[in-house]
Every structure is written in structure tokens, then in C-alpha cells.
Amino acid sequence: MxxxxxxxxxxxxxxxxxxxxxxxxxxxxxxxxxxxxxxxxxxxxxxxxxxxxxxxxxxxxxxxxxxxxxxxxxxxxxxxxxxxxxxxxxxxxxxxxxxxxxxxxxxxxxxxxxxxxxxxxxxxxxxxxxxxxxxxxxxxxxxxxxxxxxxxxxxxxxxxxxxxxxxxxxxxxxxxxxxxxxxxxxxxxxxxxxxxxxxxxxxxxxxxxxxxxxxxxxxxxxxxxxxxxxxxxxxxxxxxxxxxxxxxxxxxxxxxxLPDDALENGGTEEVTENHVGVFDDYILLQSPMMLKTMSSGVIGSGIGWYNTFINRYVDKSYHSRNYREELKRFVVEEGLDPSNTVGMMTAVKMENVQYKQYLDKDFSILVVVTAGVGNAVDVSRSVEHPFVYRPGTINTWIIVNGRLSEEAFIQSIITATEAKVKALAELQIPDQETGTIATGTSTDSILIAATQKGKYQEFAGTITPLGKLIGKGVYECTLEAIQKSLKRSPDL
Amino acid sequence: MAASILLVAAILIGISIGTVTVPIGDIVKIIGSRLFNISHVNVDPMYTTIVWNIRFPRVVLAGLVGASLAIAGAAFQGLLKNPLADPYTLGVSSGASVGAVLTIFLHITIPVIGSYTLPFLSILFALITIIAVLIFAKRIDRSMKVETIILTGVIFSSFLSAFISLMIALTGDELRQIVSWLMGSVSMRGWEYIQIILPFFLIGSFLLLMNGNELNAMSFGEERAQHLGVNVKRRKMLVLTAGSILTGAAVAVSGTIGFVGLVIPHLTRLLWGPDHKHLLPLSMLTGSAFLILADLTARTVISPTELPIGVITSLIGAPVFAAILIRNKRKGGER
The missing domain is CATH 3.40.50.300 (P-loop containing nucleotide triphosphate hydrolases)
Incomplete structure (x- = not known):
């Protein structure tokens, strides 16, 4: 010893x-x-x-x-x-x-x-x-x-x-x-x-x-x-x-x-509606700078730094066991770099997208929502659902031109989810299985991204400045996106 | 094994060749009869005189000096992790010379040790010189680079040589004795010189051979050696003392013979690897064979005139020194 x-x-x-x-x-x-x-x-x-x-x-x-x-x-x-x-x-x-x-x-x-x-x-x-x-x-x-x-x-x-x-x-x-x-x-x-x-x-x-x-x-x-x-x-x-x-x-x-120049709030560039492109089979957001991102996408999910965000339309019959690799290939074919890309998939037609920039005094957010409610679910009774995939998904993106703490990222997700639920309630979207009001769909995805420059947002609860903007933005965009999709194909 | 055969061959050839060539068979007979006290041998008495009184002591002396310088060089190189170190380049030989010249110049005889005064003072001066060189080198450059040590050795060498020249200038009739001695030679020395060097040779080489493992460890640096469990301070002093004893005794009997301690360990290392447990004894064998052959060359090449043996060793040694330096530099560049 x-x-x-x-x-x-x-x-x-x-x-x-x-x-x-x-x-x-x-x-x-x-x-x-x-x-x-x-x-x-x-x-x-x-x-x-x-x-x-x-x-x-x-x-x-x-x-x-x-x-x-x-x-x-x-x-x-x-x-x-x-x-x-x-x-x-x-x-x-x-x-x-x-x-x-x-x-x-x-x-x-x-x-x-x-x-x-x-x-x-x-x-x-x-x-x-x-x-x-x-x-x-x-x-x-x-x-x-x-x-x-x-x-x-x-x-x-x-x-x-x-x-x-x-x-x-x-x-x-x-x-x-x-x-x-x-x-x-x-x-x-x-x-x-x-x-x-x-x-x-x-x-x-x-x-x-x-x-x-x-x-x-x-x-x-x-x-x-x-x-x-x-x-x-x-x-x-x-x-x-x-x-x-x-x-x-x-x-x-x-x-x-921390390298010195990373800490300088260099550049006044922001992510705006102009960076969003809507195409036949996908929505593309290309940010001029890398964004700190927290998301539940198919590729690039989790926490990381990305500058390319894609929401791809796939047919209801889309079936690929290796959908992750398949989406990566798609990204490459479109001339994008998969290592900088967060990708999501939806069976919702791209014209059903709703996006808008919301401004506060010294920061702004951009909200992008695609929505379909074909498989809307009341989460409180989801145990009654069989595990069957039906097309119809709400994908929500929130881009913040500001600097967010980790808490703010998490609170943003809570706030955005509450706003989404409210929108579904407002439209009385039913859960087909239980007949109750749905709270979302079974395959919803969310993405919070921030430039990490500009005004520091420590919190994003519902009555903080950032929370207020997210609540309003997500509620409005979700509402409109669902209405668009219902108009075009009422069954979804 | 190969080294032992080389040595025996060198001894026999060294005795055999000269103005009168003695057949090798007769040499064996003569030496055998002397060693085993057989009185009746059927050999020309002239041969017996040549072999026993002139050539054999000369060859033995050359062998002992060669072995002493070579093992001392090998040990210095290991201790200082410096492939260029040897009694000559470190200035130890010059230091020993000063001791010897002083003894001759001032006719010093220390009572009790009598005829051993000369080697004793040579050894003492050798030891003082090596310690002074190392202290100086450390002052100049803490990391004790290869070149720094050699440069310090050269500075000391020059200074001590100047000192010797001064003494020579001040002498009268001892002049010739000192000069011929300085050039380095093993001729006309006889058995009494062997008596002088032998005890020191035995003590010095025994001490070094006991430190093979320690030298291996120290060639990875003193700190590393300490970490491995070597008592560096004591072992270092031991090796320096033993090296000085060997060098001092060799210089006392044969003057300064350069580069043996540099070339031989290097060659031995190339052939048999750097492990000091083998390197030290093998250097002794090859060193004595080398000096016997160098002496043979020195006395036969422009016969009847004899060249100083140091001329031969330097002619071979200096280029080898340069070659090692270049090789070393190149390795350093890649590091």
C-alpha cells in the first residue's frame, strides 16, 4: 500500500x-x-x-x-x-x-x-x-x-x-x-x-x-x-x-x-423571410451564417451549428427503411452540404407553408410552419392509438436573430408547443381515433435556431419578450398553415 | 570471439615483423618457454632476445595502452551520451601530459610510491582536467550539448598544450626526452613500463566493467538513469575516476596518443551494438589490437625511421571524428 x-x-x-x-x-x-x-x-x-x-x-x-x-x-x-x-x-x-x-x-x-x-x-x-x-x-x-x-x-x-x-x-x-x-x-x-x-x-x-x-x-x-x-x-x-x-x-x-473574433458581435446580418425558398418538393432556408440549432429533424438533429434547413415533401406512399441516408442523398443531389444541413420530411404539400418574420424592438424571429392534420392526436389519450403511420405532420421552425441561453432554447420549445396546441384547439381539429380535440400530430418536428449574435435572451417563457414573439408567431403561422391545408384537401 | 582472435593475431604479427622477421612458431616457443619456465628451447638466441626483451614488451605495452584508451573512451562516451568524447578530445590526455611533464621537468619523486610518481601525477591531473572540463561545459550550456563538451575539451587542450610548451621552452637537457615522449610512442620502453601501467589498467578496467548497466542507463541521460535507480552521482564519479586512471596511466607510459578512445568504441558499437556490457570488453580487445597494429605500421612504414604512433592514430582518427560529427548533425536535424 x-x-x-x-x-x-x-x-x-x-x-x-x-x-x-x-x-x-x-x-x-x-x-x-x-x-x-x-x-x-x-x-x-x-x-x-x-x-x-x-x-x-x-x-x-x-x-x-x-x-x-x-x-x-x-x-x-x-x-x-x-x-x-x-x-x-x-x-x-x-x-x-x-x-x-x-x-x-x-x-x-x-x-x-x-x-x-x-x-x-x-x-x-x-x-x-x-x-x-x-x-x-x-x-x-x-x-x-x-x-x-x-x-x-x-x-x-x-x-x-x-x-x-x-x-x-x-x-x-x-x-x-x-x-x-x-x-x-x-x-x-x-x-x-x-x-x-x-x-x-x-x-x-x-x-x-x-x-x-x-x-x-x-x-x-x-x-x-x-x-x-x-x-x-x-x-x-x-x-x-x-x-x-x-x-x-x-x-x-x-x-x-473562445477565439476573440467569435465574441465580437460582428455583422448586423439577420435571417429574414428573404432567405426562405419554397419549391415544389421542398422548402429551403439558407442562412447567411451558421446558426446554433436544437431540433428533432431527420438529419442534423440534436444540438449543433448549421446554416441550411430543408423540409422535404414526400409522397404518402414514401417508404424507405433507410430514410436518413435517403434524405442525405437527396440533400447532396440538390447541391447542399449534408454536414451543414438540418433536414425534415413531411407528406404535406409545400404550398401549405406559412412563414413570417416577427419583430420586437431589438430582435426578431422568423417562423416557418408546414401543417397537415391527417393524423392529429390528442396526446392525453394517445394510448388508444394503434401504431399506424398516417401522413400529416406539423413541422415548426423558429429562427431567432439574437443570442439564446440553453434554457431559452428549451423554453422556446415549450412555448412553441403550447402555441401549436392552442392553434389546433382553436380550429377544433379532432383526433379521429378518440373524437376529442387533438393537441398535435404523431410525427411533429420542431427546430429552434439562433444566430447567437445581438441581444442576449436568457429566457423564453411565455411572458418574456422572446416567448411573446414565439407564442404569437407560431400560433398565427400554425393556424394559417392548417387552414390552407384543410382548404386544399379537407381530409388531411 | 572475433575480437579475441584479432588481438592474438595482432600480437603475433606485431612481434614477428620488424627489421628482423621472427617466425611465428618461434615466437610461440619463446613466449611459452618464458611463461612456463621451460629452459631448453630450440630457438636462435638472437630471436629470444629480440622477442623477449624488445618486441614482446613493446607489443604488450601497446596493447595495454590501446585497451586503456579504448575502454576509457567508451565509458566517457556512454557517461556523457556523447559519441565524440574520448580522453583526447575531452582534454584528459593533455591534462595527464601536464602532470607527466611536470614530473619530468621538476624531477619530482614522491617517496613511498617512487617510480609510480609519474603515473600518479598524470592520473591526478587527468582527473582534475575532466572535472574542470565538465564544470565549464555545464556553465556554458546546461544541457551539455555534444559540441559544447568537445569545444570545452579543445579549449582546455590548447591551454594545457601551451603550458607544456612553456615548460619545454624553459628546460635544457630534458627537452628531447619530453618532446619524444609527447609525440606518443611505445618504443624502447621495456618491461618496467608494463609494471607501471598494469596495476592501474587492472583497477581502471575492473571499475568500468562493473558499471556496464549503469553506463547504459546514463546514456539515456542522467535524470533518466536516476529514475531507473542508478546512483548517478556516485557512478559518475566512479566512471570519471576510472577513466582518468586509465588515461593517466596510459599517458604516463606512452605520451599522448590521440583518437584511439574515439575510433575504437565507435567501430565496436557499429559491429556489436551499444550495450556497454559488451561494448566495454570488446573495445578493450579491439583497442589493443588496433594500437599494436598502429605501432607496427609506425615502425615499419618508413623503416628504419620510426614514426610516432600518435601520427598513425590521428591520421585514422581525425577523419573518423569528422564523419561521426557529420552523421550526428544530420541525425540532429531530423529530430
Whole structure:
């Protein structure tokens, strides 16, 4: 059971103090990250823990022994180090290099190569995936391969604690992930303790159990990634503008840099009715800029940045198992870029579209609705419906010329939905199955998009300025679109 | 194995060839009879004198000097991760020379050690020089680049050579002795010189051979070696001392013979790989064979005049030095 305990550590290079009163403990099996701007003392700290740099004051305990009581060999049996830069003057083979990791376990004047040495070396070469080129000379390997060789060398020491100085520095993306996945697994399975300096804040957030944040040689924070990697802390320590989000797939913080010119409210361009084109078999909205979009479309659904929005008419008999791919192909055929496109489908004729721009004092929205109510459903009694597809869909688009918070996106959807329900109630659209008033159709889609420039809209509830505009716009457009479709084909 | 055969062949050829050629069979007989105390051997007594009193000690001395310089060079190169390091380029040989010249110039004899005063002072000056060179190199450039160390070595070499020249200018009758000694030679030395170098040779090479693994680790950098569990401070001092002992003793008996410690380890590394556990002993074998053959060339090529042996080694060594430098630079560029 080996933990590392650092107490009131002071020290640096030749009289110049780098670290001031640093204390922390790392438990066995922890993946412990060290973060900090350049010159904050990360490497100095790691050098002291690895025993190569003496310190002025304080103490470091490895297990229950002071680090100063270890001989170099004893320490190397417990702690291994993977440095940022590794150099070699002569062309050792991969295996010779890895085998040096066994040095700490050798005894006596004549250090013989034992069966166990060979086994360990072969094993670590397998783990790191370098056994294929074990007879090759080091100088012919790529930076990433070399880094793995030195990792294998460190692991051949069979350490209980592994110190890493920006281990992924020279590695390709896939190797970064592989290496950190592997190390993380070992902390869990083998109880390996890892103390690692990170350069990449997001990587640290993904893999570390705890993070020590250093600034000017002092500990600013020592806590879980979630508590260390907050927008305020990181902005203060790293002195740059960032935004903290959340990783979409795992519960980890995700930091994003904000380029200066993205923050300027450059351009007064807006999305207007003029950007909408109605064609025989589709409606196309091409925005002059990328819009942050939240939608339930067929392609480009979810949250993302898009500038092309298409609502395509398909015949009632349309049937494609792979409708997503089919729609993508259609988009490509029309000369549009599917990666920038949100696409929806409807069996409603395109002439039944209703779109209009609504203006407030300092912002505006554009609402586009296509509606058919052939399969209108009363949501409160939808359990009585058989699962049968009938054509007839209400697709609602709301484009906001303004800057929306995430809450505002969600509230916009609520507000728009309420307005739609109201429109259906107003027109007494029945649910054919139950005979009650319908609240929508079974296949409705919605899209909220915002330029993210101009006036900031934090909320979009029904009585906020944005909510008011959405309520009015969606209600009116839905009403008119349904009326148009009823006029043309009353059965829909 | 190949290296041992090479050495034996070099010894036999080295003894055999000269103004009088001695058949190899007779050489074996003569040496065998001396070593195993057999009194009656059917060999020309003139051959016996030539072989036992002149050529054999000369070849053995050349071999010991070659082995000392080569293993010292290999160790310096590993320690400093510097393929250009050798006792000569680091200025260690010059340092040892200053010690030797001082001894001769001032007629110093330290009581108790007597005839070992010369190697003792050579070794002492060699050690002081290498430590001074390393401290200076570190002052100039913390990362101790290959070129920085060599440049510092050259500066020290020049300074020490100037110092030696000064002493020569001040001497009267010792002049010829010093000059011929300075050029580097193993001729007319006899068995007493072998007695001088042998103990130092044994101690120095034993110390280095014990540090093969440590040198391997240190050729990845001192910090890396420390991480791997090497007591870098102690091992470094040990290697520097052993290297200085070997260089100092070699210089004391044969003057400055350049580039052996550079060329031989390099060649050995090319043939057998960089692992110091093999590199060190193999460098010794090839180094002694090389110097025996170089000495043979030196005394036969424009016979009856003898060339200083250092001329031969430098003629071979300097171009190799240049080649390694270019190769190294190129590798550096790609990194």
C-alpha cells in the first residue's frame, strides 16, 4: 500500500524558490493530475517527488518512509517516471531499452538476467504494443512509438507509483487516448498510483480522479475535476477566456477556448423571410451564417451549428427503411452540404407553408410552419392509438436573430408547443381515433435556431419578450398553415 | 570471439615483423618457454632476445595502452551520451601530459610510491582536467550539448598544450626526452613500463566493467538513469575516476596518443551494438589490437625511421571524428 504524502514543500533550482508550501496526499490507485500554467512549478514538483531534485523545506513521504531515506535503487523499485523528453545518444534496440527498466531489481556485482526479468520485459512490451519491433533500433521509431518504449521501460520497473510529465505530448490523438485508457485501467485493476502533469485541461478532466491546480508554485485547488475545472478558476489561473461545458457522453467538464473574433458581435446580418425558398418538393432556408440549432429533424438533429434547413415533401406512399441516408442523398443531389444541413420530411404539400418574420424592438424571429392534420392526436389519450403511420405532420421552425441561453432554447420549445396546441384547439381539429380535440400530430418536428449574435435572451417563457414573439408567431403561422391545408384537401 | 582472435593475431604479427622477421612458431616457443619456465628451447638466441626483451614488451605495452584508451573512451562516451568524447578530445590526455611533464621537468619523486610518481601525477591531473572540463561545459550550456563538451575539451587542450610548451621552452637537457615522449610512442620502453601501467589498467578496467548497466542507463541521460535507480552521482564519479586512471596511466607510459578512445568504441558499437556490457570488453580487445597494429605500421612504414604512433592514430582518427560529427548533425536535424 503506497501513497504519496507531500507536506509543506518549499524549493526550486539553485536558490530560486519555485514551490511555496505545497501539501497534498495521493492515495494508492488514484489517478492524480497536476495542472497549471507554464512556470507554475509542475515539473519542479514532479522532479522532487521522483527524487532527482532536492527540496529546501517540508517533506515527502512514500508510504510511511521519507523520500530522503530511500536509495536511488529502492526508490526506483517503487516509483517510475515517464518524462516529456527522452533522448538517446546511441542506437539501442527497443528491447535493450526496455530491459534497462529492470536495473532497480538487480542485485550484486554481476547483474545477471533472470527468467523473471525476461518475463516482465516481454509482458510490458505486449501491454504497450511494441513487442513487434523489439529488435529494431530506437532511432528509427516515431515519436509516439518511442514514448511507448519509454513507458514500457518505466513499467518494467514494476512500480507502484508512476509519475508522468505530459505523457501525451508527442502522441497522435489515438495514442493519447490509448495510453490514458491503459493507464486508467491499471489504476483500477492493478492499484497503480498515477501522478501526471497535464497540459490539456480536458484530458485531465476526463481521466483524473483528482486534480491539483498550481499557480506560481502555490496550490490553488486540490479536488475532483468537476470542482477544480470551473470557468472562474481556470480563467483566473490561465488568464484566458474560456467557457466550461460538459462532456456530452461522460460526466466530465469540457473546456472550450473562445477565439476573440467569435465574441465580437460582428455583422448586423439577420435571417429574414428573404432567405426562405419554397419549391415544389421542398422548402429551403439558407442562412447567411451558421446558426446554433436544437431540433428533432431527420438529419442534423440534436444540438449543433448549421446554416441550411430543408423540409422535404414526400409522397404518402414514401417508404424507405433507410430514410436518413435517403434524405442525405437527396440533400447532396440538390447541391447542399449534408454536414451543414438540418433536414425534415413531411407528406404535406409545400404550398401549405406559412412563414413570417416577427419583430420586437431589438430582435426578431422568423417562423416557418408546414401543417397537415391527417393524423392529429390528442396526446392525453394517445394510448388508444394503434401504431399506424398516417401522413400529416406539423413541422415548426423558429429562427431567432439574437443570442439564446440553453434554457431559452428549451423554453422556446415549450412555448412553441403550447402555441401549436392552442392553434389546433382553436380550429377544433379532432383526433379521429378518440373524437376529442387533438393537441398535435404523431410525427411533429420542431427546430429552434439562433444566430447567437445581438441581444442576449436568457429566457423564453411565455411572458418574456422572446416567448411573446414565439407564442404569437407560431400560433398565427400554425393556424394559417392548417387552414390552407384543410382548404386544399379537407381530409388531411 | 572475433575480437579475441584479432588481438592474438595482432600480437603475433606485431612481434614477428620488424627489421628482423621472427617466425611465428618461434615466437610461440619463446613466449611459452618464458611463461612456463621451460629452459631448453630450440630457438636462435638472437630471436629470444629480440622477442623477449624488445618486441614482446613493446607489443604488450601497446596493447595495454590501446585497451586503456579504448575502454576509457567508451565509458566517457556512454557517461556523457556523447559519441565524440574520448580522453583526447575531452582534454584528459593533455591534462595527464601536464602532470607527466611536470614530473619530468621538476624531477619530482614522491617517496613511498617512487617510480609510480609519474603515473600518479598524470592520473591526478587527468582527473582534475575532466572535472574542470565538465564544470565549464555545464556553465556554458546546461544541457551539455555534444559540441559544447568537445569545444570545452579543445579549449582546455590548447591551454594545457601551451603550458607544456612553456615548460619545454624553459628546460635544457630534458627537452628531447619530453618532446619524444609527447609525440606518443611505445618504443624502447621495456618491461618496467608494463609494471607501471598494469596495476592501474587492472583497477581502471575492473571499475568500468562493473558499471556496464549503469553506463547504459546514463546514456539515456542522467535524470533518466536516476529514475531507473542508478546512483548517478556516485557512478559518475566512479566512471570519471576510472577513466582518468586509465588515461593517466596510459599517458604516463606512452605520451599522448590521440583518437584511439574515439575510433575504437565507435567501430565496436557499429559491429556489436551499444550495450556497454559488451561494448566495454570488446573495445578493450579491439583497442589493443588496433594500437599494436598502429605501432607496427609506425615502425615499419618508413623503416628504419620510426614514426610516432600518435601520427598513425590521428591520421585514422581525425577523419573518423569528422564523419561521426557529420552523421550526428544530420541525425540532429531530423529530430
Amino acid at each position: 503506497t501513497s504519496i504524502k507531500v507536506e509543506n514543500l518549499f524549493g526550486g533550482y539553485s536558490g530560486e524558490p519555485v514551490l511555496t508550501d505545497v501539501s497534498f496526499t495521493v492515495e494508492q490507485g488514484e489517478f492524480f493530475g497536476i495542472l497549471g500554467p507554464n512556470g507554475s512549478g509542475k515539473t519542479t514538483l514532479l522532479k522532487m517527488i521522483s527524487g532527482v531534485l532536492p527540496f529546501l523545506k517540508g517533506s515527502i513521504f512514500v508510504g510511511d518512509r521519507s523520500i530522503q531515506s530511500f536509495s536511488a535503487k529502492e526508490l526506483a523499485q517503487v516509483i517510475a517516471v515517464l518524462s516529456q523528453h527522452s533522448s538517446q545518444a546511441f542506437s539501442y534496440t527497443v528491447k535493450e531499452t526496455v530491459a534497462l527498466g529492470r536495473y532497480a531489481h538487480k542485485k550484486g556485482l554481476f547483474q545477471t538476467w533472470s527468467q523473471k526479468d525476461e518475463e516482465v520485459v516481454q509482458e510490458v512490451m505486449q501491454w504497450t504494443g511494441i513487442e513487434k519491433f523489439q529488435e529494431q533500433s530506437l532511432e528509427f521509431l516515431s515519436g509516439g512509438e518511442k514514448q511507448r518504449v519509454f513507458l514500457a521501460q518505466a513499467l518494467a520497473q514494476e512500480p507502484e507509483i508512476l509519475l508522468l510529465d505530459e505523457p501525451t505530448n508527442h502522441l497522435d490523438l489515438s495514442y493519447q487516448k490509448d495510453l490514458l485508457d491503459l493507464l486508467h485501467k491499471w489504476t483500477r485493476e492493478k492499484g497503480l498510483t498515477i501522478i501526471s502533469i497535464f497540459h490539456d485541461i480536458n484530458l485531465a478532466g476526463l481521466y483524473c480522479d483528482r486534480i491539483l491546480l498550481l499557480e506560481d508554485g502555490k496550490v490553488i485547488k486540490n479536488d475532483t475535476p468537476k470542482d477544480v475545472l470551473t470557468e472562474n478558476t481556470i480563467q483566473q489561473v490561465f488568464k484566458t477566456k474560456i467557457e466550461m461545458h460538459q462532456h456530452p457522453k461522460v460526466p466530465a467538464p469540457l473546456m472550450v477556448l
